[in-house]
Amino acid sequence: MALTFARLKLRVLRNGFRGRPGKIALFVIGLLCALGYGSMAALFFLVPYLPDGPDWAAVIPAFGGTALVLGWILMPLVWFGVDETLEPGRFAMLPLPRTVLLRGLLIAALLGVPAFGTLLATSGLAIGAGIAGGPLPAVVAAVGVLLGLLLCVVVSRAVTSGFSRALRSRRTRDLAAVVLAVLAASLGPLQFLLTSGAQQVGTQRLAALADVLGWTPLAAPYVVGLDAVQGRWAAVAVRLAVTVVTILLLAWWWSRSLESAMVGTAGGGEVRVRAATGAPVARFFGRARQPRTAYGAMVVRELRYWVRDVRRRASLITFAVIGVFLPVVMNLGPGAGGNAVAQGVNGGSMVLVGALAGLGIANQFGYDGTAYAMHVVSGVPGRLELRARTVAYSWYIVPLLLGLAVLNAVLRGDLLLLPVMVGTLFAAYGTGLACAMHVSVWAAYSLPENQNPFAINTGTGVAKSFLAMAAWLAGMVLALPVLLLVLLGGSVGAVLALPVGLAYAAGAIWLGLLTAGDILDHRQPELLAAITPRT
Amino acid sequence: MIEDSAFALQGLVKRFDTKVAVDGVDLAVPAGSFFGLLGPNGAGKTTTLSMAVGLLRPDAGRALVLGHDVWQDPVRAKSLIGVMPDGVRLFDRLDGTELLTYQGLLRGMAPDVIDARVTELLDVLALTDAGRTLVIDYSAGMKKKIALACALLHAPRLLVLDEPFEAVDPVSGAAIRDILTRYVAGGGTVIFSSHVLEVVERLCTHVAIMANGRISTVGTLDAVRDGRSLEEAFVAVVGGRTSTGSELSWL
Numbered sequence: 126m127a128l129t130f131a132r133l134k135l136r137v138l139r140n141g142f143r144g145r146p147g148k149i150a151l152f153v154i155g156l157l158c159a160l161g162y163g164s165m166a167a168l169f170f171l172v173p174y175l176p177d178g179p180d181w182a183a184v185i186p187a188f189g190g191t192a193l194v195l196g197w198i199l200m201p202l203v204w205f206g207v208d209e210t211l212e213p214g215r216f217a218m219l220p221l222p223r224t225v226l227l228r229g230l231l232i233a234a235l236l237g238v239p240a241f242g243t244l245l246a247t248s249g250l251a252i253g254a255g256i257a258g259g260p261l262p263a264v265v266a267a268v269g270v271l272l273g274l275l276l277c278v279v280v281s282r283a284v285t286s287g288f289s290r291a292l293r294s295r296r297t298r299d300l301a302a303v304v305l306a307v308l309a310a311s312l313g314p315l316q317f318l319l320t321s322g323a324q325q326v327g328t329q330r331l332a333a334l335a336d337v338l339g340w341t342p343l344a345a346p347y348v349v350g351l352d353a354v355q356g357r358w359a360a361v362a363v364r365l366a367v368t369v370v371t372i373l374l375l376a377w378w379w380s381r382s383l384e385s386a387m388v389g390t391a392g393g394g395e396v397r398v399r400a401a402t403g404a405p406v407a408r409f410f411g412r413a414r415q416p417r418t419a420y421g422a423m424v425v426r427e428l429r430y431w432v433r434d435v436r437r438r439a440s441l442i443t444f445a446v447i448g449v450f451l452p453v454v455m456n457l458g459p460g461a462g463g464n465a466v467a468q469g470v471n472g473g474s475m476v477l478v479g480a481l482a483g484l485g486i487a488n489q490f491g492y493d494g495t496a497y498a499m500h501v502v503s504g505v506p507g508r509l510e511l512r513a514r515t516v517a518y519s520w521y522i523v524p525l526l527l528g529l530a531v532l533n534a535v536l537r538g539d540l541l542l543l544p545v546m547v548g549t550l551f552a553a554y555g556t557g558l559a560c561a562m563h564v565s566v567w568a569a570y571s572l573p574e575n576q577n578p579f580a581i582n583t584g585t586g587v588a589k590s591f592l593a594m595a596a597w598l599a600g601m602v603l604a605l606p607v608l609l610l611v612l613l614g615g616s617v618g619a620v621l622a623l624p625v626g627l628a629y630a631a632g633a634i635w636l637g638l639l640t641a642g643d644i645l646d647h648r649q650p651e652l653l654a655a656i657t658p659r660t
Numbered sequence: 661m662i663e664d665s666a667f668a669l670q671g672l673v674k675r676f677d678t679k680v681a682v683d684g685v686d687l688a689v690p691a692g693s694f695f696g697l698l699g700p701n702g703a704g705k706t707t708t709l710s711m712a713v714g715l716l717r718p719d720a721g722r723a724l725v726l727g728h729d730v731w732q733d734p735v736r737a738k739s740l741i742g743v744m745p746d747g748v749r750l751f752d753r754l755d756g757t758e759l760l761t762y763q764g765l766l767r768g769m770a771p772d773v774i775d776a777r778v779t780e781l782l783d784v785l786a787l788t789d790a791g792r793t794l795v796i797d798y799s800a801g802m803k804k805k806i807a808l809a810c811a812l813l814h815a816p817r818l819l820v821l822d823e824p825f826e827a828v829d830p831v832s833g834a835a836i837r838d839i840l841t842r843y844v845a846g847g848g849t850v851i852f853s854s855h856v857l858e859v860v861e862r863l864c865t866h867v868a869i870m871a872n873g874r875i876s877t878v879g880t881l882d883a884v885r886d887g888r889s890l891e892e893a894f895v896a897v898v899g900g901r902t903s904t905g906s907e908l909s910w911l
Contacts, residue, residue: 143677399792405778406771409761422765426751433753496749499810501715503766504738650717 130229134236152238154591159238163245170246173351174253183351186250187335190273190347193243197277198284213286213383227380234278244274250350258354265361266350272368273346279372283379339364342371419505420513427517430492436572437492440485445525448478452533471537472608475549478529480600482522483557487593489514490569491656501649508642511562515634519558526550545611545619548626552607555630557600559637564596566645571658603633665724666691666818666849667712672721674707681707683873685721689866694844695851696860696881699870700898705853706746708870709822713743725818739767742811744804746822746853752796756787756806759795760813767814774813781809785835800827808836812843819843821852825859837863861890869897 142149170189173182216226234240247270255263338344345364352360402408406417413428415421431437452474490497500510530550534543607626610618645652667689674682682704689695699705710716712723714730714737723730728737751759757778764774782788785805790798795806804827811819819840825833840850841863854860860867861881867890868878876897877884885893 404775405757405761406765406774409758409765417765417771419766419768422762426754426762430751430753493751494749495747496751498715498745498748499751499763500766502713502738502741502743502745503763504714504735505766650715653715 126225127228127232130233131236134233155238159242163242166246167249170249171253174257184331184335186347187338187344190344191338194277194343197281223380234282240278243277247273254350254354262353265353269346269349276368276372279375283375286379287382342367420509423513424517427514428520431521434492441521444485448529452478469612472549472611475546476553476601476604476608479550479553480557480597482526482554483561483600484593484597486518487561487564487596488569489565490652491572495657497653501653507645508638511638511642544623548622549607549611552626552629553604555633556603559633560596560600562637562641564592566641568592569652569655571656665689666726668724669712670722672711673719675719680873685875689851691849692847693849693866694864695866696864697853697868703870704873705870706822709820709853713741713820714738740816741818741820742816744807744811744821750795753794755792755794756790760809763810764813769814777813785809801829801832804828805832819850824852825854825856857890857894871898
């Protein structure tokens with residue numbers, strides 16, 4: 126039975142690739158990335174077993190394992206989504222016992238790039254144990270690694286499916302997505318804080334923390350190899366027991382939520398109908414002071430969608446959290462003084478965040494889905510369309526960026542830096558927007574229209590977000606002239622940074638609108654096809 | 661023939677991967693006609709109509725709306741047609757009034773005209789009661805009606821509707837039929853796809869039957885029926901299997 130599920134999953138994957146060389150290429154890129162990072166991590170996990178490795182290496186399995194498990198919990202929720210190739214709801218009509226279904230879905234979930242990468246990465250632990258302690262510790266470590274993988278997969282399934290149960294009604298779902306976005310977005314900055322903190326705390330405290338983590342399910346399966354090498358068999362047994370019990374508990378939770386996930390969203394709470402009053406046009410615009418034209422209408426609609434569409438809102442909030450934390454952490458690090466390095470780090474962080482801000486529109490058409498057909502049949506000009514979308518997005522982002530610059534200047538205790546920071550930040554925002562605009566026209570991808578707000582389509586989505594990464598890089602590179610002006614221009618550069626930065630941004634956005642807009646005019650049907658979910 | 665037709669398709673072809681979905685469709689829809697495009701599932705009706713209104717780029721062929729090529733002169737052509745695509749989402753996080761207003765503004769209509777028409781359309785289609793309910797929370801029938809309202813709003817000379825009667829309850833169906841009949845009586849042209857033969861038989865002046873990506877039969881309703889019922893004519897053209905009475909005996 127479980128084999129049937131595995132075959133089904135592979136078949137669905139293969140059929141998804143048929144006749145789509147681009148998708149295959151992107152899948153291969155994803156696979157290569159997993160291979161690269163996985164082997165790197167595997168070598169890293171080998172370090173604690175080396176005979177004359179550094180003494181801090183003993184904490185690697187505990188911290189690495191914890192990071193992996195946390196990643197599996199949080200990443201699917203906000204960043205990548207869950208691979209719903211085999212959606213539980215599809216099996217609702219089949220007379221399958223719950224345990225059979227659970228086992229099948231679990232095996233299907235194990236067949237994927239992330240699971241492969243994780244297995245590859247942690248395999249270093251088993252190899253290391255084998256080198257250091259011989260076959261028996263190697264077997265123990267391998268069992269730990271396999272249990273760890275099982276734990277990762279089950280926990281990510283249980284959490285997403287548990288949440289989608291709690292998120293039956295749209296309102297609570299939106300709220301929860303926002304909360305999760307904040308949580309996951311703060312994960313990265315938190316890591317920064319931890320690592321910079323670790324340098325000050327010293328190895329001894331870290332070892333103590335690693336010891337505690339080793340007894341929790343977060344790291345237990347990954348440290349058994351070291352125990353086995355050192356002959357602490359009681360510890361091995363306890364840690365493996367902790368892991369197994371956790372897996373069983375999570376599987377139980379998953380199976381509970383699975384049932385309701387299959388029943389679907391029938392009856393989504395009471396519906397209150399509020400009467401619509403006032404003239405339609407006046408009501409449409411509300412307090413927005415936009416012109417009563419197609420352009421104004423699109424701006425207002427976009428403004429509303431950035432708030433009403435949970436995916437868009439989640440992306441805004443993710444950016445807000447990352448955007449606030451990243452420069453703060455970078456600037457409060459070691460060299461927070463007024464030297465050249467600190468100045469470089471500061472300017473660099475502004476460029477990084479500015480370009481990242483522009484990235485929010487990289488899949489702006491994907492958010493709309495097939496609703497975009499309305500613009501196509503109405504013959505909306507491409508430049509107008511992109512201008513309206515950019516203006517609406519900036520309505521939310523520009524105040525955020527300004528606040529961010531002020532916050533940084535205050536934290537560094539030097540308000541005179543503010544104009545320089547704003548100039549660099551906005552120059553990068555402009556170039557980032559221009560690049561993201563092109564990505565949004567050339568490489569839009571569909572987001573599934575199903576009930577799980579965290580689901581994405583396998584392959585295309587993840588792969589095309591690599592293109593967004595490329596746009597981020599390109600945005601940063603294009604903003605370099607302004608950064609160089611600030612860094613090398615001395616006092617003249619400092620004075621010129623603000624006007625030059627703003628003009629640079631305006632120029633970049635204008636060029637982006639012209640070029641991407643004209644392309645959009647010729648690509649409307651292709652774009653619509655790209656964002657139409659394949660059923 | 662082509663010149664005085666409101667809507668003309670010439671040699672439209674569309675391939676997906678290796679499958680030919682539409683294989684050279686020629687069609688002339690006379691001005692003022694009520695034109696039904698029939699065909700079994702997968703015959704290529706939606707693909708044809710999508711190419712005809714600019715939603716899907718054809719591999720070959722032309723689509724003319726009142727003499728304007730949809731793919732050469734899209735702005736002019738698109739301003740003349742009202743489209744209701746099938747299986748397409750709406751901007752469903754707006755409520756009904758907002759959605760219609762948005763469509764009107766996209767079409768560049770004057771605000772006072774939008775105000776008057778939106779109120780009247782919602783009233784006629786019995787959607788006023790929905791108030792501020794977001795379109796995403798509408799029933800399937802209500803979504804069809806609001807989509808039809810979007811197509812009608814700018815008073816186009818030609819309406820292209822994909823499956824307008826699917827998932828619509830009898831009361832709403834009657835309302836839609838009534839609106840379309842009056843629209844044609846006022847000089848408009850309607851082409852719609854359907855597989856509800858009964859509705860087609862009741863409404864249409866002209867009929868075309870599609871099968872396997874080609875137009876098999878086309879003409880006035882009476883010419884296509886040729887003395888039979890439309891269902892008989894349809895099955896004869898499409899070629900369904902006839903029951904021998906012995907299969908599925910275990911049921």
